[in-house]
Amino acid sequence: xxxxxxxxxxxxxxxxxxxxxxxxxxxxxxxxxxxxxxxxxxxxxxxxxxxxxxxxxxxxxxxxxxxxxxxxxxxxxxxxxxxxxxxxxxxxxxxxxxxxxxxxxxxxxxxxxxxxxxxxxxxxxxxxxxxxxxxxxxxxxxxxxxxxxxxxxxxxxxxxxxxxxxxxxxxxxxxxxxxxxxxxxxxxxxxxxxxxxxxxxxxxxxxxxxxxxxxxxxxxxxxxxxxxxxxxxxxxxxxxxx
Numbered sequence: 001x002x003x004x005x006x007x008x009x010x011x012x013x014x015x016x017x018x019x020x021x022x023x024x025x026x027x028x029x030x031x032x033x034x035x036x037x038x039x040x041x042x043x044x045x046x047x048x049x050x051x052x053x054x055x056x057x058x059x060x061x062x063x064x065x066x067x068x069x070x071x072x073x074x075x076x077x078x079x080x081x082x083x084x085x086x087x088x089x090x091x092x093x094x095x096x097x098x099x100x101x102x103x104x105x106x107x108x109x110x111x112x113x114x115x116x117x118x119x120x121x122x123x124x125x126x127x128x129x130x131x132x133x134x135x136x137x138x139x140x141x142x143x144x145x146x147x148x149x150x151x152x153x154x155x156x157x158x159x160x161x162x163x164x165x166x167x168x169x170x171x172x173x174x175x176x177x178x179x180x181x182x183x184x185x186x187x188x189x190x191x192x193x194x195x196x197x198x199x200x201x202x203x204x205x206x207x208x209x210x211x212x213x214x215x216x217x218x219x220x221x222x223x224x225x226x227x228x229x230x231x232x233x234x235x236x237x238x239x240x241x242x
Contacts, residue, residue, distance in 0.1 A: 036199040037232045042100045042107055044227040046160055046214075053102035060099045063236040065123040068093040068114045068149045072171065081173050085147070090116060092123050093149040096133065098231055106159040109229060112142050113152045126241030134194045134206055134233065141184040141212060146170035154189040156212050158224060165214035165222050177219040187212045203234040 041054030053059075067087025074083050087093075095112040111133040115125045142153035145168040156167040167187070169179045193207040210227035 034199050035195055035197050035205065037197040037201070037203055038205045038230055040098070040100055040232060041230045042105055042109075042228065044105070044107070044158070044210075045225045046158070046222050050226075051105035051107075051158075053100045053105040053107070057100055057102035057105075059101070061096065061234070061236070062099075063094070063096040063124075066093045066095070066146075066149055067091075070147070070149050083173060085149075085171065087149065092117050094123075094125055094130070095145075095155075096130070096236060098233075108155075108157040109231075110145065110155040110157075112145055112149075112155055114149070124236070124238035124241055126239075127235060127237045129242060130235045130237045131204075134191060134204065134235075136191050136194050139189045139191065141167050141187050141189060143168055143179075143181060143184055154210070156210075156214070156224070158214060158222075160214075160222060163216050163220075165216050165220075167212040167214055167224075169215070172217065175217065177215065177217060179215060179219075183213055197232065201234070203232055206231045206233055 039054060040057070040059035041052075043050060043052045045051070067085065068091035070085040070087040072083060073086050091114050093112060093114050095110050097108055097110045099108050100106075113133050115129060117123070140151065140153040142151040142155050144151055145155040147168075147170055154167075158165050167184065169177075169183070187210075189208060189210040189212070191206060191208045193205070195205050197203050197205050206229070208227075208229045210224075210229065212224045212227070214222040214224055
């Protein structure tokens with residue numbers, strides 16, 4: 001009789017032990033790494049001199065739109081200083097310009113892309129479209145920015161010895177230096193990383209490496225080499241844009 005009582009006493013304990021063994025183990029959800037917003041910085045070499053900007057350097061962002069696929073229009077054949085650059089009504093060129101300035105470097109890096117106007121309320125595209133400017137991979141240099149505005153890609157300005165140089169052949173009336181198309185065929189701009197920052201106010205971190213051929217208004221040429229760029233980007237876009 002005592003043995004029977006002992007068996008009944010052990011049954012609840014055995015049942016509890018069995019339940020513990022059969023209980024599923026809850027999976028541990030790994031925590032996502034915190035990605036901090038980076039500071040804007042740049043480094044590049046021109047004529048053997050390396051220019052850098054980081055830390056306490058000044059940086060700014062601006063954006064806007066211009067007519068795309070433009071043609072040069074004169075009021076008459078004699079007045080070369082009075083002209084218009086007129087684009088097709090169905091398209092607009094959106095640009096986002098990042099300026100980095102220090103005691104050493106002064107550079108603008110401009111991301112440009114054409115959009116159809118019906119996609120761009122108030123001429124600004126939506127976030128999804130704007131993010132295509134920063135796709136990881138190689139991007140061409142837009143040779144005709146500020147002129148025909150027919151090309152997507154990257155445009156660069158840099159100051160060297162207090163002179164301004166650009167990677168694009170902008171139109172400047174009768175003083176324009178005409179450079180044959182294809183002058184950036186040996187240049188490159190590659191975005192190597194573009195990630196969403198999860199710390200602070202969000203935004204995106206971009207890294208890129210680049211080279212470019214630069215010209216001034218007199219046609220003087222410089223080669224920009226070993227370019228490295230790091231940006232924290234809060235893209236400008238239309239809330240209701242596509």
